[in-house]
Amino acid sequence: MTVTRSDYDDAALRAWWEDAYSSSSLRCDTLFQSLAWNRNWYEHFVRDDPRRELYLLKIESDREIIAVAPMFLQIRSAGPLTAWRYLLFLGDRLAQYTDLITLQAETAPLWHAILQYLEAELPGSWIELHDVLPASTARQADMQAEKTRGETYLRIPLAKLDSTRLPDHCVPHMRREILRARKTFSADSSWRWEAVSAPGEDLVSALMDLNRARFGEASWFAEKLHRDFFNALSGDAGEELLFTVLRHNDDIAHVMVSYTHGTSMLYVLSGMDERFRKYSPGSMNLDRSICHAAEHGYTYFDFLRGDEKYKQEFRPEQRTSEHWTLQSGGPGLRYRIARTAQNLRRGEGERTTA
Template identity: 25%
Template structure:
């Protein structure tokens, strides 16, 4: 349905499904958006919706809101409706909460304020089940949407709360492996070199490679999940719906040209794997898995070393560990940023 409000040049429309006809416009808009991250691609979010976040949201209704100005797509709020555990219901960003590290609304910088203002005005008039909160998770702390949502909330009749959720460390890359190493703590630099050298001088056959054969992709993803499942917490995470989500995400990312699924093999066996996105001149590390049978070779550290060396040599600007404050990230020289939650109550 369409919602017209006086004083706003944007025309808002509610979609109850994912129209594939939007993909080209959506992607073009995302490429110019104030916030551009892999988890906002329509292909990724369509797959997320098919499994409801790997089973995270069993009761949900799609509430995809678009805005047009004179027929041109100028904004997307990828939302869904769901009941809240504390009572009532909320509108949330598709991708929330557990498996999509960074989320936001989508508009060009010059349109973002008008889009958020118009969205907050339009939402109560859309044909949706009753809801009492707009609950937005996983916005980066430097997202311009944060200040705009707070600023526009009162005028639109909402109360706003902003909360810091999680650390999300990253490394700015200098473009040279030795320069990168020289910029981290001396003790950690020696430790990285020592562990990489130990494997390289061990005499055992090893290699690291990136899986990019479409015919082998499903098997490679299964192998990756087998590595993940060596950890009890990750094994519990890998429900059938979550496995389906990871397969879809890998297929989408390969088709979009941004999949970086890499493995370290030792003596012909996969010892470590990293599922990453190579997008926007950054490497975004989505998940990882290790086989403890090869702990003597420190496969996780060694693989990270090779990935960082590759990213520097390929001229990537950043190495993004995404959410989580595990200590090893900081040992590799990561610095903090944070993901935030903005809750607007009616």
């Protein structure tokens, strides 16, 4: 088994990746494993950043590609010198379910090969994995890792749900909210709902405008670079980008964005026109979006990372991720310096907010 560093000009790698992804049989199988997602994230957040380098690791057995690790090297400097460096998955912290691109049932050998590559090619560095879930490929490998608690992930199993059963699946407050929203929708023919795959530029722009109007500087779309990335992804993701849109007459009252691939519908973010807040358009849209996922054969409606109250009211399945730090050897000097600096920054932040 060999590990080599490649890039997006590698035609054989791109062809293998597209075929593996289109099979819908990857070990971790979401839009976050697509070539479109990873290439666009690289082009917007890595390529022009002098502190980052692409590490697209191609893993081969008998000269056949069996896996890709889409990573980047994060470089931290002290003046003109490199203080330390470490590998992360492309999309780190933004993408959820970051993992190897592979069809292999046994993934432990892949991770051991990556660590051997790390020791040979990037001595003194390490790998940060920020979303290790129970089904992550790294779980198979018996690797020494520094582990800390991660985030809560929530998703609704859909096998036994439909529009009739969904209200009773929820806690009483959400049950009342859904039934009230359905009554509001049915009583006024001005309300319309639709699911739009491969949305056009006008709808994408409307989402970003509504999200920014609602959240201001806290909106993810407040930065132009983020808007540019999402516009590019919207053009490349095709029908796997799903907008569920609630309109009142010709006005968009609420819009939700989901990524669809494999067995899950991943709810990413939304936008709302505050003029319609009194009608609870978010509940109206969320109800219909979950029912849409069930009707179209998805196994889960996935809320992704975060344990907000409204998510908990759907009585979802809960999983907890872990943060792992992988090293090829014992903790080196640069790693100890990095951790000391990190702890000092964390302590300074706690004193500032106290």
